[in-house]
Amino acid sequence: MxxxxxxxxxxxxxxxxxxxxxxxxxxxxxxxxxxxxxxxxxxxxxxxxxxxxxxxxxxxxxxxxxxxxxxxxxxxxxxxxxxxxxxxxxxxxxxxxxxxxxxxxxxxxxxxxxxxxxxxxxxxxxxxxxxxxxxxxxxxxxxxxxxxxxxxxxxxxxxxxxxxxxxxxxxxxxxxxxxxxxxxxxxxxxxxxxxxxxxxxxxxxxxxxxxxxxxxxxxxxxxxxxxxxxxKKAFCIFEYIYFARPDSIIDGVSVYKARTEMGKTLAEESPAVADFVSAVPDSGITAAIGYAMKLGLPYMEALIKNRYVGRTFIMPKQELRELLVRMKVNVIRENVEGKRVVLVDDSIVRATTSRRIVEMLKRSGAKEIHFRVGSPPIIAPCYFGIDMKTREELVASKHSIEEIRRILGAESLSYLSLPGLLNSLKKLGGEGFCIACLTSRYPVPVPGELSDHVGEPED
Ligand code: SF4
Incomplete structure (x- = not known):
């Protein structure tokens, strides 16, 4: 990055x-x-x-x-x-x-x-x-x-x-x-x-x-x-999911529209009975809005971000990341007390941030947290410039979805499926993606890894 x-x-x-x-x-x-x-x-x-x-x-x-x-x-x-x-x-x-x-x-x-x-x-x-x-x-x-x-x-x-x-x-x-x-x-x-x-x-x-x-x-x-x-084009799909700014248009596809579409598909695949939809700010917001639109649920803020702290994912050392999560977001207690909340984030890498956030929401009185993730589980490292270096640090490479739900302490947990992700982008004209961290198959030869180009949407 x-x-x-x-x-x-x-x-x-x-x-x-x-x-x-x-x-x-x-x-x-x-x-x-x-x-x-x-x-x-x-x-x-x-x-x-x-x-x-x-x-x-x-x-x-x-x-x-x-x-x-x-x-x-x-x-x-x-x-x-x-x-x-x-x-x-x-x-x-x-x-x-x-x-x-x-x-x-x-x-x-x-x-x-x-x-x-x-x-x-x-x-x-x-x-x-x-x-x-x-x-x-x-x-x-x-x-x-x-x-x-x-x-x-x-x-x-x-x-x-x-x-x-x-x-x-x-x-x-x-x-x-x-x-x-x-x-x-x-x-x-x-x-x-x-x-x-x-x-x-x-x-x-x-x-x-x-x-x-x-x-x-x-x-x-x-x-x-x-x-x-x-x-074989293999554009990093995480640019659309998380990295790029939502007001950018990349290879003819609006990042904002892509994230909204991913949120809508996630709602179709994994609806939840809840009082409102919210997001982990800022990166989960656009997908959360798409999710809320699809289910006709209100979108409200449950968390407020301290805008003067950098993105936690982007800090190079684990200790710094942990400290920053605590400084980074706070809960709006009035919005969450006694409520069933759908919480949408773009992805889960290590689960440190997500676990702390669920904990904070529960401590502030949220009745249920239904965690929804705008991408499939990240199971393999990235060798192409994104800081996901080892399988060890990726929670989904070692744990099932049910185990991750328990780690997070949420009432339910669902990820966007891979066909759902690819089809959301295909609707907007996007195709030819690197999805190696989601499939463990790499678009160029990487020593010790399987190589294959599997970035095309399924019918
Ligand atoms: S492995 Fe994942 S993060 Fe890395 S370039 Fe491919 S899609 Fe992007």
């Missing part, structure tokens, strides 16, 4: 655009932020923390081209050296790399590069992309050939935005794991992870970058370049 952004601006506002784009992508990573600027030479600022903490007004130097990154570490530890953009200087000039995703084979590639004399300054897979790209550019010269060779070497997920001297080169892997889109501003172009960021700067959405496609922006010109065939 990371957010990436790039901008070309005739009026030298590229750094400022990237700053605002990153601001809107803050939900994708909160550990570090960085921007690289082209001012005739490469300059950069990066630091640990939120976008608002890392940059001051003075940092946003005038530049025609800039790229930036907000980071949540899934490969490499959480420290400043690992913050992006990565800068590689070589005979081809300066290359600043921002990457969203995770390479499965990065240790292998790193070893290869080290054997050829490459020196690494970080322990991240993104630096492998930076070095490999620079090396290929030096040997091949032609961008299409470089990107094609790169895609033949990299296994895993990568949406990247590179600043190669004054040129922006943005590309999405041939599987299309992570989102990437392009927009137009008054004085140039932007490219970023999600369309909500283009809206935020009042830009005009142009297109999603397709799997295996690149976008080149140079001297005010924009060009699309196909560098690899997309044989």
């Amino acid at each position: 990371c957010g990436i952004a790039g901008a070309y601006s005739e009026n030298s506002l590229a750094g400022r655009y990237v700053y605002y784009l990153l601001f809107s992508l803050q939900h994708r990573g909160q550990e570090s932020a960085g921007i690289a600027f082209w001012t005739g030479k490469l300059d950069y600022r990066k630091g640990m923390g939120l976008v608002s903490e890392v940059f001051t007004e003075r940092d946003l130097i005038p530049a025609n081209v800039a790229v930036g990154h907000v980071r949540y570490s899934t490969a490499g530890s959480s420290k400043l050296e690992n913050a992006q953009p990565f800068i590689v200087k070589s005979k081809v000039g300066s290359v600043a790399v921002t990457h969203n995703g995770n390479l499965v084979n990065y240790l292998e590639l790193r070893k290869e590069l080290e054997n050829e004399g490459g020196v690494f300054t970080t322990d991240t897979d993104s630096e492998v992309i930076a070095q490999l790209f620079s090396k290929l550019l030096l040997s091949e010269g032609d961008l299409e050939v470089v990107l094609k060779s790169l895609s033949e070497k990299l296994v895993g997920s990568y949406s990247c935005i590179l600043m190669v001297n004054k040129k922006i080169v943005a590309f999405r892997d041939p599987i299309g794991f992570r989102p990437l889109c392009v927009g137009e501003t008054e004085d140039g172009y932007v490219v970023c992870s999600e369309s909500c960021a283009i809206d935020a700067i009042e830009g005009k959405f142009i297109a999603d970058v397709k799997p295996g496609e690149a976008v080149i922006i140079e001297n005010g010109d924009l060009e699309f370049l196909k560098f690899a065939d997309c044989k």
